[in-house]
Amino acid sequence: AQSVTQLGSHVSVSEGALVLLRCNYSSSVPPYLFWYVQYPNQGLQLLLKYTSAATLVKGINGFEAEFKKSETSFHLTKPSAHMSDAAEYFCAVSGDTGNQFYFGTGTSLTVIP
Amino acid sequence: EAGVAQSPRYKIIEKRQSVAFWCNPISGHATLYWYQQILGQGPKLLIQFQNNGVVDDSQLPKDRFSAERLKGVDSTLKIQPAKLEDSAVYLCASSEQGFSTDTQYFGPGTRLTVL
Numbered sequence: 001a002q003s004v005t006q007l008g009s010h011v012s013v014s015e016g017a018l019v020l021l022r023c024n025y026s027s028s029v030p031p032y033l034f035w036y037v038q039y040p041n042q043g044l045q046l047l048l049k050y051t052s053a054a055t056l057v058k059g060i061n062g063f064e065a066e067f068k069k070s071e072t073s074f075h076l077t078k079p080s081a082h083m084s085d086a087a088e089y090f091c092a093v094s095g096d097t098g099n100q101f102y103f104g105t106g107t108s109l110t111v112i113p
Numbered sequence: 114e115a116g117v118a119q120s121p122r123y124k125i126i127e128k129r130q131s132v133a134f135w136c137n138p139i140s141g142h143a144t145l146y147w148y149q150q151i152l153g154q155g156p157k158l159l160i161q162f163q164n165n166g167v168v169d170d171s172q173l174p175k176d177r178f179s180a181e182r183l184k185g186v187d188s189t190l191k192i193q194p195a196k197l198e199d200s201a202v203y204l205c206a207s208s209e210q211g212f213s214t215d216t217q218y219f220g221p222g223t224r225l226t227v228l
Contacts, residue, residue, distance in 0.1 A: 009153075032213050043117070043204060043219035044156070051214040090155050094213040099144060100169060101217060103155030 002027045002093040006104035014112045019063075019078040021107045023091035026072065032094040033074040034101070035065055039087045047089075050074060061085070086111045115139065117220035119205050125226045131193040134223045138186070138207030144168075145182055146217060147190050148204040156204055162188065163211050192225075200227045 007022040025031050032051050036044040048059025055067040061084075065076045076089065088108050092101040118137040126132050138145050143164050148156035159178065161168040164185040173180070177196070182188040192199055202222040208215035 034216075036219075041221070041224075043221045044206075044217075045219070046216050049214075049216060092155075099208055099211040099213055099215050099217065100158055100161060101146075101156075103157070105153070105155050 002031065002102045004033075004091045004093050004102060004104040006089075006091050006107050008107055009105065010108045010110070012110040012112055013081045015083060016080050019076070019081045019085065019109065021076040021089050021091075021109065023065075023074045023076065023104060024072050025074060025091075025093050027093060033065075033067065034092045034094070035059065035063070035074075035076050036090045036092065037087050038090065038106075044090060047076070081109075081111045083111050083113065085109060117205055117207055117218055119203075119220035119223055121223055122221065123224050123226075125228065126195055127228050128197055129194040131191065132195055132225060133189055133191045134203050134205075134225075136188045136190070136205030136220060138188070138205070139218055142207035142209055142218075143185070144208045144211030144215070145188050146206040146208075147180055147188070148206065150202040150204055150222070152201070159190070161211070168211065195225075195227045197227050200225055 003026045005024045034049045035047040048057045050067045058064045063078045091104040145162045147159045150156040159173045160170040162182040180190045204222045205220045206217040208217045
């Protein structure tokens with residue numbers, strides 16, 4: 001069975017500071033991992049995904065994530081936070097029997113001016 | 114390219130009433146999903162369709178929830194009768210083929226409040 005754990009339900013950073021959102025996965029098979037962002041009253045938008053190619057994945061809006069098998073992690077980073085990055089971020093792992101996603105509980109990012 | 118459309122955006126009902134949500138996926142997408150997102154939690158899959166057939170409905174409370182995808186395009190999710198704990202955002206998503214590597218594209222959701 002697949003699952004993801006997002007450490008830290010709330011993260012606050014200053015504008016211009018490094019953003020680090022943590023995601024650890026549990027999977028009995030090689031996982032496919034996704035990061036989504038959700039702005040208030042909107043659906044989820046894909047930031048990036050890992051599908052067993054390069055372990056460092058670059059996404060939209062300057063975000064990137066590194067797949068580390070030894071640590072079972074797929075943390076999301078951005079070198080410099082912008083006010084517009086304030087949102088809810090979800091990590092998800094794809095099921096081994098198809099495209100069923102298992103989402104984490106989310107991390108709310110606040111950017112302090 | 115048009116995204117996933119959902120309606121209504123908001124719905125308020127009293128417990129024991131019925132409600133239905135509609136979803137129109139991205140054109141050409143074979144796979145359609147309904148998720149329930151309770152406040153403060155991540156989305157939870159309720160049902161997955163491949164064309165007009167059900168792939169997975171193991172987490173759908175079948176005593177009160179039903180869903181259909183006639184002609185393999187639009188889909189409707191129904192709750193009858195609603196309970197207080199059904200208050201949530203109901204998200205519809207679609208993907209091209211339903212492969213594990215496919216991106217799921219989400220609609221804006223329907224926020225349901227059950228009083």
